[in-house]
Amino acid sequence: MKDIYIVLIKAHTGLGGAARWLTGYPYTHIAVSLDGSLRDFISFSRRYHNFPFEAGFTHEYRDYYAFGDHADFGAKVFKLNVGEQAYRKILAFIDEREKGGYLFNLFSMATMPLLHGFRIVGAENCMSFTAQIIELSGVTELKKPYWKYSIKDMDELLSAYLFFEGKISKRPTDQHPDYMEGFSMGRYFKGMAKLVFPLIKRLITRKK
Numbered sequence: 001m002k003d004i005y006i007v008l009i010k011a012h013t014g015l016g017g018a019a020r021w022l023t024g025y026p027y028t029h030i031a032v033s034l035d036g037s038l039r040d041f042i043s044f045s046r047r048y049h050n051f052p053f054e055a056g057f058t059h060e061y062r063d064y065y066a067f068g069d070h071a072d073f074g075a076k077v078f079k080l081n082v083g084e085q086a087y088r089k090i091l092a093f094i095d096e097r098e099k100g101g102y103l104f105n106l107f108s109m110a111t112m113p114l115l116h117g118f119r120i121v122g123a124e125n126c127m128s129f130t131a132q133i134i135e136l137s138g139v140t141e142l143k144k145p146y147w148k149y150s151i152k153d154m155d156e157l158l159s160a161y162l163f164f165e166g167k168i169s170k171r172p173t174d175q176h177p178d179y180m181e182g183f184s185m186g187r188y189f190k191g192m193a194k195l196v197f198p199l200i201k202r203l204i205t206r207k208k
Helices: 014-023 084-099 106-115 126-137 151-157 185-205
Strands: 002-010 029-033 041-046 055-060 072-082 162-169
Touching (some): 002 126, 002 151, 029 126, 029 151, 041 126, 072 084, 084 126, 106 185
Antiparallel strands (some): 002 029, 002 072, 029 041
């Protein structure tokens, strides 16, 4: 048997704060960790703090969430004990998402509160990616299509597997300075074009 961790994150971002104000729900990001020390988090998200459109499959670290002067971040962690076969399927799924040219499903993410998620072939966001990991784990059954699961839905789905809720601190060894690269207007809009136009094409053609 192997342990995997589903981690809900209270993001220190303006967008995260706005979402909490609108919904009254504290967690605005979700990731998967295969690491019992909870220092490596796998998700679909931005790769740089100041460039939200440079997004896709990524490994995140504690200082991505507790960036700058922040010493810690709020988290809720669920521990899933999975069989060897399920674990191999999860590893294969993660590997395929990393190498398969998947885009970040920005449109579903942005409209989740209104449309409750929709699928674009060859695109994922943090919610759809994590919901599929939960499905592959076999610990519980999804009652609706994976792309319709919000973070709050997965919070409720996994309530029996709660492992930890509280603050997770970054450590002196958590140093990934590239994540906080300085803002550039040209790079911002270039990243937007590189994500949005291919997403629109996939949405229209329904092809990978």
